[in-house]
Structures are given as C-alpha cells and as structure tokens.
Amino acid sequence: MRREPRWHVLTVNPARDELTPDSPLPEPLAGLGDAVDVQIRRAAGDRGVELAVRLRDGAQSPVTEGVRRLAGRDPNQAIRAALREAKQLLETGEVLHPDFPPTTQTTVVNKPLQMATRQGRREGRL
Amino acid sequence: MKALLWQGVNELSVDEVPDPTMRNEQDAIIRVRKTATCGSDLHLLGGYIPFMERGDVLGHEFLGEVVEVGPQVRKHKVGDRVVVCSFVSCGHCWYCQQQQYSLCDNGNTNPAITESIWGFAPGGCYGYSHALGGFAGSHAEYIRVPYADQGAFTVPDEVSDERALFASDAAPTGWMGADLGGVKAGDVVAVWGAGGVGQMAARAAVLLGAERVIIIDRFANRLQMAEKYLGVESLNYQTQDVGGELLERSGGRGPDVCIEAVGMESHSTGPQYLYDQVKQQLRLESDRPIAAREAIYHCRKGGSVFLLGVYANLVDKFPLGALMNKGLTLRGAQQHGHRYIPMLLERMARGELVTEHLATHTMPLDEAPHGYNMFKNKLDGCVRAVFEPAR
Numbered sequence A: 001m002r003r004e005p006r007w008h009v010l011t012v013n014p015a016r017d018e019l020t021p022d023s024p025l026p027e028p029l030a031g032l033g034d035a036v037d038v039q040i041r042r043a044a045g046d047r048g049v050e051l052a053v054r055l056r057d058g059a060q061s062p063v064t065e066g067v068r069r070l071a072g073r074d075p076n077q078a079i080r081a082a083l084r085e086a087k088q089l090l091e092t093g094e095v096l097h098p099d100f101p102p103t104t105q106t107t108v109v110n111k112p113l114q115m116a117t118r119q120g121r122r123e124g125r126l
Numbered sequence B: 001m002k003a004l005l006w007q008g009v010n011e012l013s014v015d016e017v018p019d020p021t022m023r024n025e026q027d028a029i030i031r032v033r034k035t036a037t038c039g040s041d042l043h044l045l046g047g048y049i050p051f052m053e054r055g056d057v058l059g060h061e062f063l064g065e066v067v068e069v070g071p072q073v074r075k076h077k078v079g080d081r082v083v084v085c086s087f088v089s090c091g092h093c094w095y096c097q098q099q100q101y102s103l104c105d106n107g108n109t110n111p112a113i114t115e116s117i118w119g120f121a122p123g124g125c126y127g128y129s130h131a132l133g134g135f136a137g138s139h140a141e142y143i144r145v146p147y148a149d150q151g152a153f154t155v156p157d158e159v160s161d162e163r164a165l166f167a168s169d170a171a172p173t174g175w176m177g178a179d180l181g182g183v184k185a186g187d188v189v190a191v192w193g194a195g196g197v198g199q200m201a202a203r204a205a206v207l208l209g210a211e212r213v214i215i216i217d218r219f220a221n222r223l224q225m226a227e228k229y230l231g232v233e234s235l236n237y238q239t240q241d242v243g244g245e246l247l248e249r250s251g252g253r254g255p256d257v258c259i260e261a262v263g264m265e266s267h268s269t270g271p272q273y274l275y276d277q278v279k280q281q282l283r284l285e286s287d288r289p290i291a292a293r294e295a296i297y298h299c300r301k302g303g304s305v306f307l308l309g310v311y312a313n314l315v316d317k318f319p320l321g322a323l324m325n326k327g328l329t330l331r332g333a334q335q336h337g338h339r340y341i342p343m344l345l346e347r348m349a350r351g352e353l354v355t356e357h358l359a360t361h362t363m364p365l366d367e368a369p370h371g372y373n374m375f376k377n378k379l380d381g382c383v384r385a386v387f388e389p390a391r
C-alpha cells in the first residue's frame, strides 16, 4: 500500500488572535516553507480555527532543502512540532519550554526514557 | 538548591540540584514554604507510572513566596504569598475556557507519551513524571511555575500557610469529585478512602448540601479524624459490612453519589486483592481497581460514580454489567483546580473548610525520605507529611 502523506490537523482557540485563511502563517509553520501544503479553515461548532498541514508530494526526497533543515530525519515530526508551537503561540503568546537545567543526569538507566521524552516533544497524535 | 529526588523504585534522596531558571515570559519562581506528600506520589514512588527518571524532583502540593516574575506576569509581584495549583494550565485554550483545566492543550511539553497511551494528552503536573510534562516538583527550595497568572493564587491574609497549603491539590480535587459527581441537597454520598483527598471530597459533599456523607477506610485514626473535623459518618471496611451498612443508612436505596478517592493501589480484605496484586506484579494488569469496583456495585440505580483516585492504564474485572444495567454515570478527572481555588480560599477564610489537621507530620526537607516512609506505610497516624525547605 502506498502511504499517502496525511493531513496533520489541530484546532486553535480563536479567543486571543484572529486567524483567517488570508492571515500570514504563524512563524513555526512559515518556517516549513514550500515543503508543505497548509490549510486554514473555520472549525465546526465555533471551536475556533483548524490548521491543517501536509507534506507536499515528493517533498520527502532528500533534495528538499526546507524539510531536511527543519525536520532532521522525519518530516512528520517537524510538522507536528510546528503545529503545536503555532497553536501555543496563537493561544498563549509563547511556546512553553521544559525546565532547564534538568535535575536528572544521563545515566544508563535514564537514557531510554530521555530519548522517548525528546521524541515526545515532536511525535504522537495531534 | 536542595531537593527530594526520585532515585529509583522506592528509593528517595535529598541532594543538591541546579536552581530553576525562568524559561518563559509568563513564568514565576517561587520559594517553597510548605510542600506536602500526596497519594499520587506513592504511585510514582512504587514505579506504577514508569516515566520517572533518576534525579526527578517529586512534589506538587505547595505554597510559597514569589521571588521572581517574568515580564508577562500581571497578577503577581515579588513577595506575594501564593498557593499553586498542582496542574499546569495555560488559561487560554478551549479546555481551559471550559474550566476543564487539567485537560489543557498547552500545559505538557511531552504530549506524545500520554497521547500514545490514552489517545490524547492532558495538561502538565509538577513532579509528576515525564508523561505529565517532566516539570520539577515542589519538594525543593525553589520551583518554576509556568503560566503563573493562571496557576498561582494569592492567599488572603486571614488564611494560614497550614490551611492554604491544601488549596493546591487535596481540597480542589475533593471539591471537584463532589461537584462534578453531581452532589445535590439531600443526597446520600459515600466516599471510598479517608486520605487527604477523600476527606476533602467528603467535606465538599457536606458543603454542597448532602444530607448524609459516609467515608470508608480501614484506618481508625483517619475515620475518627473525618468524624471530628468534617462532620461526616464513617465506615470501617475491615470491621463492618460495607454493603449492609450503606443499604441501611440510605433507606435501602444505595448512595446517590459514590466518590472513589483510593486509586490504583487499592487494598482489600477479600481474595480479589491477591488476584489483583499478582496480576499487577506480573504486569498483566497495571492498576488494582478494588474501590472503584465497590463504588460501582453499591451505587444506587441511576446514580453517579466519580473516580478521583489515579489510574495509569488497564484494569481487570471491571463491572461493566452493573454500570450499564443500573444506568450509572461514571466520570473521573485529574483536578481542575484553577476553577475552585479562589472559592476554596474564601471558604477557608470563613472557617467553613479546615484542612490543617491533614498535616499530621511537619518536618524539614532533609527528613523527607523518612516522611514518605511514614506516609506510604501509614505509620504513626500519618495522613500528610509536610516539608519546610527553609527550616
């Protein structure tokens, strides 16, 4: 089965900022450049605005500069992270950062969970 | 600074860690004055929530003084005495605006972990593992509080530190159970678990107009405490017949609202305890839902059951038949504290809600491992151990 690039969608609560199909893209999404298609549409039931992002056809090939730069290995991770950050910027005005410096150390025991957590900032469902 | 660190399953230490720093413009840094143990910590300590790293700071029920605020913090200034909700919520997403603060979309920096286990991610919580954001906990000299205007509440002068501390977690959790469980004037309400959370749920039921409130546990000291400070009845499941008593005390109808404040390490006198313990140890079941099963079984037809106790994942032998055929409403949630804390502080100021009796053992932070041992094993009548990092 050929895997179609999937639309990653999330909903932004409009209370703070107005977002219309003609608005400039929030910065984290604009940063993905022309590697992605973006749709902005009104959400059902006045839930706000839906932001949908999909990898452009062919963009997975290594020549696509924007994706390689932003995504590291997996462009879907970059899309999900950019969507989350865009939503946080629009809703709260900033992107929430984890505590720093950490109180934990990288030990053999901690390593697997630390990797899962780093992944957790990008992957997952939206 | 000094902090209480999780070092492994059932292993704690007090050690030096770097001070927290401001990471966002809406952050505040709080100097912790009092920080309490909570039943939720026991699930982390025992390894039932496998997302702790060696070196993580525990603790999420706390009160302190603001020592630094970010440029976007409007409500607080340096020197304010604040109690902080244990959940991290942004105040602006759709869930926050529905007052379902613990479901905040923007409070957890690692949402993928819980999205994978549960389908969607709730908000973050201090000292509650990397699944709930990996935020450092409050058993430390200082703590970073994100979205400080949302999560930190100035304590009125009339309310002591000892009382206000529990407006952070136990009191709003209990209140939510009674409120969202739908307690109405004249109801008969049964509460499983007489820890800090169950006691606060029972008191909330009284204040919301319930006519009879019955709290269930096996520790006589906790039951006596509930009778004395909350004005409720008690039931000892080790020496009394819970089903028979509940029927008798509710005119044969069964309680209208059943609140479960026990969680996944529930204890029982019957053979099912062994069954659940073995399955949990073998990782065939992650949680032991004994009190939840009982609450569902004893609830009246058409009644409501609210789960305040924390569950991580899967349970066994869940009484779906009773739930469905009796037409019950089952709900649960992590606490939506932001919704209740201002009201609770007012009630504390008026003397309607007393909480300081929960703090049975107060000690310096250095003694926290000992405090957890007493709290976990319910030694010396410990209901909540409270640590004072400045002492």
Ligand SMILES: NC(=O)c1ccc[n+]([C@@H]2O[C@H](COP(=O)([O-])OP(=O)(O)OC[C@H]3O[C@@H](n4cnc5c(N)ncnc54)[C@H](O)[C@@H]3O)[C@@H](O)[C@H]2O)c1
Pocket (backbone or CB within 6 Å): B037, B038, B039, B040, B041, B042, B043, B169, B170, B173, B192, B193, B194, B195, B196, B197, B198, B216, B217, B218, B219, B222, B237, B261, B262, B263, B264, B265, B266, B267, B268, B290, B291, B307, B308, B309, B310, B333, B334, B335, B336, B383
């Ligand atoms: N929903 C939330 O936001 C939230 C917030 C705080 C705590 N909690 C959870 O609430 C639960 C209780 O917390 P706590 O701080 O009061 O803990 P606690 O350990 O002090 O109290 C639990 C009590 O339950 C009793 N118990 C055990 N098995 C029982 C049974 N079968 N029937 C009746 N009672 C039984 C114990 O004897 C104990 O007194 C925990 O699961 C905790 O994780 C949830």
Ligand SMILES: [Zn+2]
Pocket (backbone or CB within 6 Å): B038, B039, B040, B041, B060, B061, B086, B169, B170
């Ligand atoms: Zn708690």
Ligand SMILES: [Zn+2]
Pocket (backbone or CB within 6 Å): B089, B090, B091, B092, B093, B094, B095, B096, B103, B104, B105, B106, B107
């Ligand atoms: Zn929110």
